[in-house]
Amino acid sequence: MIPYIPNPxxxxxxxxxxxxxxxxxxxxxxxxxxxxxLNSFGSTNYVxxxxxxxxxxxxDFLLNHVAKRIGALQPGGVPLPSVAARFFINQYRLGKxxxxxxxxxxxxxxxxxxxxxxxxxxxxxxxARKLVINERKLRNLEKFNSxxxxxx
Numbered sequence: 001m002i003p004y005i006p007n008p009x010x011x012x013x014x015x016x017x018x019x020x021x022x023x024x025x026x027x028x029x030x031x032x033x034x035x036x037x038l039n040s041f042g043s044t045n046y047v048x049x050x051x052x053x054x055x056x057x058x059x060d061f062l063l064n065h066v067a068k069r070i071g072a073l074q075p076g077g078v079p080l081p082s083v084a085a086r087f088f089i090n091q092y093r094l095g096k097x098x099x100x101x102x103x104x105x106x107x108x109x110x111x112x113x114x115x116x117x118x119x120x121x122x123x124x125x126x127x128a129r130k131l132v133i134n135e136r137k138l139r140n141l142e143k144f145n146s147x148x149x150x151x152x
Contacts (some may be wrong), residue, residue, distance in 0.1 A: 004124035007116075009033075013102040018093055027085035030060040034092055037102055046097040063088070136145075 003020060005011040007054060012033045015025035038046050039057055047055050051069060056062055060081070066072075067079030070087050091097065104113075123131065 004126070010147075016089065016092065016102060022086075027082050028063070031063065031088045032084035034089060035062060037100070038097060041099070041100055043051050043098055044065060049091060049096045068121070
């Protein structure tokens with residue numbers, strides 16, 4: 001069963017850490033987000049680990065380089081970006097690029113996230129169904145009570 005996560009960024013963070021099954025998320029999108037986060041941290045450990053000459057923000061260039069480096073090539077030498085993305089993510093999970101927290105954990109960011117979650121009001125399908133059932137029960141209980149009050 002796919003977990004309900006209303007915020008797509010949080011979904012990516014959970015997927016990158018292996019919190020949901022890998023086949024539920026697109027490796028190339030996860031790799032692109034991971035590259036963005038590594039660059040935003042100012043980390044260059046991935047450059048050394050992958051044998052790059054300098055940091056990059058181009059995920060296509062990175063995945064082509066990784067595919068050639070690990071031999072993930074189709075016949076004719078065409079790189080396989082999905083295999084390269086999976087390798088890139090697995091190396092992150094093994095700590096080859098350093099250890100990072102993907103969440104923004106400054107005080108202001110935490111307060112903003114709490115406010116966003118309070119005001120978002122998004123419900124999963126299961127939560128919405130339970131809410132409808134509870135409202136129906138309350139209406140039926142009120143009808144039952146009003147009928148019993150008239151008889152007495």
